[in-house]
Amino acid sequence: MPTTVKGVISRAKGEPVELVDIVIPDPGPGEAVVDVQACGVCHTDYHYQQGGINDEFPFLLGHEAAGRVSAVGEGVTEVAVGDFVILNWRAVCGECRACRRGRPWYCFATHNAKQRMTLTDGTELTPALGIGAFAEKTLVAAGQCTRVDERAGAEAAGLLGCGVMAGLGAAINTGGVGRGDSVAVIGLGGVGMAAVVGSHLAGAAKIIGIDLDPRKREKGRSMGATHTIDPADGDVVEAVRALTDGNGADVVIDAVGRPETYEQAFYARDLAGTVVLVGVPTPEMRIELPLLDVFGRGGSLKSSWYGDCLPSRDFPMLIDLYLQGRLDLDAFVSETIGLGDVEEAFATMKRGDVLRSVVTL
Incomplete structure (x- = not known):
């Protein structure tokens, strides 16, 4: 009935x-x-x-x-x-x-x-x-x-x-973050914070959390970020490069999904680095980049659908990590x-x- x-x-x-x-x-x-x-x-x-x-x-x-x-x-x-x-x-x-x-x-x-x-x-x-x-x-x-x-x-x-899997997966599954990598995460809401946690789980050596809200930057540090950036303090791209020996991060995750944050992600990555878009844009948004820069910087520009997760594989594994006290x-x-x-x-x-x-x- x-x-x-x-x-x-x-x-x-x-x-x-x-x-x-x-x-x-x-x-x-x-x-x-x-x-x-x-x-x-x-x-x-x-x-x-x-x-x-x-x-x-x-x-x-x-x-x-x-x-x-x-x-x-x-x-x-x-x-x-x-x-x-x-x-x-x-x-x-x-x-x-x-x-x-x-x-x-x-x-x-x-x-x-x-x-x-x-x-x-x-x-x-x-x-x-x-x-x-x-x-x-x-x-x-x-x-x-x-x-x-x-x-x-x-x-x-x-x-x-939803949100935690999207962020964890953006780092681990889509971005392929590995041991010793440098990662920058733009936007420290629930998804961005999960990307920080995922990067930490994957063994990243340097994790840079970027957000205007000081409360979120502080929370990011408590959840695995090694450095934080306040975009109001100046050029985000230059700030990321300053923290990565002038090179840019190996993986930059845009958890906001706006044209300006995507452009920051594009230029804040190292040569042959990876950009992951997991923040959801709205239909009217457009981005314009010099095609020569897209070619010349190499690497990968990726979008992350639901953290590219396979629930039957990822959910039980992550719950096991939670029960072990590792997540x-x-x-x-x-x-x-x-x-x-x-x-x-x-x-x-x-x-x-x-x-x-x-x-x-």
Whole structure:
């Protein structure tokens, strides 16, 4: 039987979110229902509310989540009832040309649940990133569930579902940061901070955190940055070069996603260095670079999709590192809140007061 639960929706562009009753259908073939235990408040949810993703209102917000599987549909083999899982928004298909070439982290045909959750009047909801986890339960494709060690708390584990994985993966998977490398990270929000942590995990010798906010620079140092730069103090490129023997960093990660920060990243890297764009730009943004500089500096210009992660591979590994005390996911959790506190959490996030507010249920 369909279940009625509480969930947080965005009904129209720019309007405050609402806590309402939503209907969760029984899972169909290849689907699963998950009892949500915790869900991080991500900038992407705010972008949905502001109409920055698309206009398919009303949205069921929330996507950075962990919980326990409570029902599965026909043919589901990935998970079983009772499994503790992290939800992901890129369930790989296993059949597209990227998957067939052995690169499933680039899957070009990721999928979500086929059925829609609804309001009690039957209005279909669009789940944020195909998840919709600011709710007591949510319906997803079974491939969006990754089973992990249940000793990990849901508040910390759920963050791997989006922002922390995006930043860690941008450093380790996309950027290929290795032992002894120098890394510069532009923007020390949740994703940028995770890139700092990922660079530290990978053994980088020098990690430079760049942000206007002194609180974020201080937090960056506590999470692995060896140096920090305040862009208000002068030329960021020259500051990075001054910290890298005049050469620039081996890897520069743009966790902001603006033309000016990308240009800084491009010129702050060493010759044959790597630029990774993980901050999400808006559709109207444009960048202009001298083509001779693109050729002459060599190296790689990369974009990082979800940290180029493969959830089935990366989530359990990172949870193991967390349980070993080698990855401090708890440091990303600034506060825990209830389902009714999401609107205030957006305001807190915009002020830069938190790395992550986490809804707990």
